[in-house]
Amino acid sequence: MSKRYDLIIRQGMLVCPDGVKKADVAVDDERIVEIAEEISGEAKETIDASGNYVFPGATDGHVHFNDPGRTEWETIATGSNALAAGGGVAYFDMPLNCNPCTLDAKNFNNKLAVAQRDSLVDYGFWGGLTPKNLDKLEELAECGVVGFKAxxxxxxxxxxxxxxxxxxxxxxxxxxxxxxxxxxxCENAEIVSALTAQALANNKTTVRDYFAAHSPITEIENVSRMISYAEETGCKLIIAHVSTARAVELVTQARNRGVDVSCETIGHYLILTDDDVERMGTVAKCSPPIRDAQNQTKMWGKLFNGEFTFISSDHSPCDPKLKDGEFLKVWGGISACQTTLSSLLTHGYHERKVPLADIAKLTAQNVNEVFKIPGKGKIALGFDGDFALVDLNQEFTLQAEDLFYKHKASPYVGSTFRGNIIQTILRGKTIFKDGKVVSKPIGKHLRPLV
Ligand SMILES: NC(=O)N[C@H]1NC(=O)NC1=O
Ligand SMILES: [Zn+2]
Ligand SMILES: [Zn+2]
Structure with missing residues (x-):
C-alpha cells in the first residue's frame, strides 16, 4: 500500500555518508522515513530536485549571535536567517559576546527564551568556563549546554x-x-599581550604588526599546553578554530596516543591568506589571524587526511564602528555564517576535488556526533528531515545586499562562488527558498545525550 508522506524530494543527488546517489527521500513527521531509487507513495509536498544536490542541512558548531545584550552587533533572528540562507539548519551559540555571558543557569535561560521566540533554525548553546564560574558548570550541564568554551x-x-x-x-x-x-x-596570553603592548607603545598598529603579535608559536604553545591538561584529566578537549598546520599535527599526534582531543577549523583559514587580509583590511581581522599561503596549503592537506573534525564559521560580527580604525586596535571577528557551505563547495570540491560526502561530514554529521546530538546531521533513516538543496555548478558573486546579517559586511563580499544554496529545509519544512526566508522562527533547542 502506498503511503502519504509530508514531503518527498525526488531525483536529487543525495549526499549520504557513504557517497552520492541519485534517489528519492521522504519525510514524515519531521524525520526521514524512506530513501529509495523511486518512492511510490505520494506526499503533501513534492520537490523536484533533479539536476541538483541534496546535502544534509549544515550545523554550525561555532557562532556568536550576541543575543541578548549586544543585539546592535547581530541577533538570533538575523543570524539564524543568514545561516538558513547558507544551507544551515542548526547552530551552537557561544557563551560570549552576548551580555550577560552564558556563565550560569539564569543567563542560559535568558538566552533560551530569546531563541525560542526568534530562532529560525535549531540551536544548542555553549556554556562558558572562566575563573569566576567553576561552581556553575554542573548547573549549566543540567540546562543542556552542548559543551563548555574557554x-x-x-x-x-x-x-x-x-x-x-x-x-x-x-x-x-x-x-x-x-x-x-x-x-x-588557544593563544598564549602572556606572549600575545606583551607583544601587543609593545607594538602599541611603539605605534606599530598595522596588519603585519598584528600578525607579529599573534605569531604561530602563540597558538602552537597553547595547544600543546591544553593537550597536557586533557591528557592528565581525561577531559574531552576540542581546539577551537585551529589556524596553523603545526597545531593540527600536535592534535593528531595526541589523539593517536589516546588523548581525547580533536579540532575545529574555520572556512577563512582554508580560503584566505595573510596577503588577502592585508588587501581587505579590518573586515578580515580575526584571532588567531589568517596565516600565509604555505600554511594554507598544509591545512588543505590536513583536511584531506581527515584531521579536522568539523568546520564552523566562527561568525563574530560587531558594530561596523568597531572595525573603523587602526588594524591592531579594532575588533577581531569575521562575519561568515552564511557562506561556509558555498565556500567549501567552491574551494574544496571544485578547486581541489574534496569529496562531497566529506564536505557533508565536516559541515553537518561530525559536529552532531561529537556533541551527541541525536538524530541530526546526515541523510539517513530516522534522522531529521534537514536538507540543503544545492545547484552545484551555479556561480554567483556575493553582494552585500545578499547577506542576512544585521550588518552587511563580510570579507567574502565581491567573491565569486560556485555552488549555490537554492532551498533549505528544516525537519521537513522549507525555511529558505530562492533567496528568501519563507518561514517564521521554528527552531528548537538541541540537547546532547550526555
Ligand atoms: N569574542 C570573540 O568573538 N572572539 C572571536 N573573534 C575572533 O576573531 N576570534 C574569536 O575568538
Ligand atoms: Zn576564539
Ligand atoms: Zn568564536
Whole structure:
C-alpha cells in the first residue's frame, strides 16, 4: 500500500555518508522515513530536485549571535536567517559576546527564551568556563549546554575572563567527571599581550604588526599546553578554530596516543591568506589571524587526511564602528555564517576535488556526533528531515545586499562562488527558498545525550 508522506524530494543527488546517489527521500513527521531509487507513495509536498544536490542541512558548531545584550552587533533572528540562507539548519551559540555571558543557569535561560521566540533554525548553546564560574558548570550541564568554551587569552569581552592555568586544570577535572567537552581558544596570553603592548607603545598598529603579535608559536604553545591538561584529566578537549598546520599535527599526534582531543577549523583559514587580509583590511581581522599561503596549503592537506573534525564559521560580527580604525586596535571577528557551505563547495570540491560526502561530514554529521546530538546531521533513516538543496555548478558573486546579517559586511563580499544554496529545509519544512526566508522562527533547542 502506498503511503502519504509530508514531503518527498525526488531525483536529487543525495549526499549520504557513504557517497552520492541519485534517489528519492521522504519525510514524515519531521524525520526521514524512506530513501529509495523511486518512492511510490505520494506526499503533501513534492520537490523536484533533479539536476541538483541534496546535502544534509549544515550545523554550525561555532557562532556568536550576541543575543541578548549586544543585539546592535547581530541577533538570533538575523543570524539564524543568514545561516538558513547558507544551507544551515542548526547552530551552537557561544557563551560570549552576548551580555550577560552564558556563565550560569539564569543567563542560559535568558538566552533560551530569546531563541525560542526568534530562532529560525535549531540551536544548542555553549556554556562558558572562566575563573569566576567553576561552581556553575554542573548547573549549566543540567540546562543542556552542548559543551563548555574557554579562552586562554583575552577574549575581547571584559566580563568573559580568560582561563588561567589553575582554572584550566580544575575545570577540566570537573568536566571530565561531568562528561562534557571543553573547547579552548588557544593563544598564549602572556606572549600575545606583551607583544601587543609593545607594538602599541611603539605605534606599530598595522596588519603585519598584528600578525607579529599573534605569531604561530602563540597558538602552537597553547595547544600543546591544553593537550597536557586533557591528557592528565581525561577531559574531552576540542581546539577551537585551529589556524596553523603545526597545531593540527600536535592534535593528531595526541589523539593517536589516546588523548581525547580533536579540532575545529574555520572556512577563512582554508580560503584566505595573510596577503588577502592585508588587501581587505579590518573586515578580515580575526584571532588567531589568517596565516600565509604555505600554511594554507598544509591545512588543505590536513583536511584531506581527515584531521579536522568539523568546520564552523566562527561568525563574530560587531558594530561596523568597531572595525573603523587602526588594524591592531579594532575588533577581531569575521562575519561568515552564511557562506561556509558555498565556500567549501567552491574551494574544496571544485578547486581541489574534496569529496562531497566529506564536505557533508565536516559541515553537518561530525559536529552532531561529537556533541551527541541525536538524530541530526546526515541523510539517513530516522534522522531529521534537514536538507540543503544545492545547484552545484551555479556561480554567483556575493553582494552585500545578499547577506542576512544585521550588518552587511563580510570579507567574502565581491567573491565569486560556485555552488549555490537554492532551498533549505528544516525537519521537513522549507525555511529558505530562492533567496528568501519563507518561514517564521521554528527552531528548537538541541540537547546532547550526555
Ligand atoms: N569574542 C570573540 O568573538 N572572539 C572571536 N573573534 C575572533 O576573531 N576570534 C574569536 O575568538
Ligand atoms: Zn576564539
Ligand atoms: Zn568564536
Amino acid at each position: 579562552f586562554s587569552c583575552f577574549s575581547g569581552i571584559t566580563e568573559f575572563e580568560r582561563m588561567d592555568d589553575y582554572t584550566a586544570l580544575v575545570g577540566m577535572e570537573k568536566l571530565a567527571k561531568l562528561g562534557y567537552p571543553l573547547m579552548v581558544h
